[in-house]
Amino acid sequence: MKKYYVILNNQQSGPFTIDELQQRNLNPSTPIWHEGLADWTTVSNLQEFSSKIGATPPPFITNNKKPQINNKRFIVIGLSSLLLFGIVFGGVLFYKNLERNKKFNIALDLIRNYDSLDVEAFKDLASQNHGKAAYFYGKHFLIIEDSIEANKYFEIAGKNGEPFYSQYGLASNQGTEYFNDWVKNNIKLITNVANDGDWYMQFKLAYIYANGLGVEKNEDSAFKYYKLSSDSNYVTALFNIAYSYGFGVKKDETKAFTIYKSLVDRGYTLANFFLAYMYEKGIGTSINFDEAIKCYKIGASRGDKYCQYNLGYNYYKGDGVKKDKKEGLKFLELAANQGLEKATNLIKVIKAEQERANYQQNSSSSSSSSEVHTCRYCNSSFTGYGYGYDSDGKVDIGYKGRGRTTEFLFGASYISTGDFCSRRCASEAYFYNVKQGGLLDL
DSSP: OOOEEEEETTEEEEEEOHHHHTTSOOOTTOEEEETTOSSOEEGGGOGGGTTTOOSOOOOOOOTTOOOOOOHHHHHHHHHHHHHHHHHHHHHHHHHHHHHHHHHHHHHHHHHHHHOOOOHHHHHHHHHTTOHHHHHHHHHHHHHTTOHHHHHHHHHHHHHTTOHHHHHHHHHHTSOHHHHHHHHHHHHHHHHHHHHTTOHHHHHHHHHHHHHTSSSOOOHHHHHHHHHHHHHTTOHHHHHHHHHHHHHSSSOOHHHHHHHHHHHHHTTOTHHHHHHHHHHHHTSSSOOOHHHHHHHHHHHHHTTOHHHHHHHHHHHHHTSSSOOOHHHHHHHHHHHHHTTOHHHHHHHHHHHHHHHHHHHHHHHTTSSGGGSEEEOTTTOOEEESSOEEEOTTOOEEEOOSOTTOOOOEETTEEOOOTTSBSSHHHHHHHHHHHHHHTSOOOO
């Protein structure tokens, strides 16, 4: 009976009978030898084993070599996975940038259409390292006079792709003299940015020329860049163009009226005052008091102090509207509360007139008006309220107690009741006291 030798686990084993080999883990590639063979062969080459070998196992590895791996397959799989990850990650970044830019453009349109700063939107975008949003958030701090925070965000703008806006913001935060010097040294750069179509910087350059900041004042250049900015529909540029047409160097009152009306229709508050004024005075259109009052009311309701003043004045005087002193005083006080000095002064006049009327009414039944007084200038006797003068030399009937200074009217104080018998004596007394270097000691 044949005896077989085999190589199992890299070691020679045997001899075995054919039945014994069936108990071994043989496969077609297992090395085998028996007497009569010139050299080693494999099980698959021996006919007596052809019916005894089942499924084919992995090949025998010689010389301690590891099985071959299909590297190309793994490379393809790896690259495909990496590409898929890149597409997904890139898509997420693209979507985030799309949403970020959308939010920025909405906030920017608020400036363009209403000259309104969406502080919260710019704050959020600045925290995401959006350069231009950081500039506008810094501008918010410039408005509320927090120069440290303003500089912080102007610098962030520069670190996130907006070096020009960063420089402009930092320069504008250093005072007028520094800013003028910066403009003088960088006017070409500012002009290049404006000429590249930046509507915001077109407006800034126009403002620089209009006010002579670092450059020679040039109304034509100012108008040119206001016009370019207004072509992008920036409301404040349109407002300045309208002013130039209506009251400035490019006189065209009809164009001014048309632009102001379009701005009012867009809800731009400042335009209400000018449109109302043009209706009231018939500038660029026919006189229309109803439309004027309507515009004043819209502006006043939105907090425009100039509309509040004119509306209050018209109500008080009954100009273009039914006279209503109470309503007039209400709007004048709203304007005065916003620091409009003209409103404050008019309120003083109104209240002084009211006090004078009340005093004269209350005194009409008393004997005060029939009392005999001595003129302090000519020493003649007179009855009634007498005359007085203020520190500007204005002479009027006195209406308060004798020998006392009264209300301030446009910065001047009226003098007492009954001190002078006539306007002439009061007037001459005033000039006499001016020559003496002070008010008459009453």
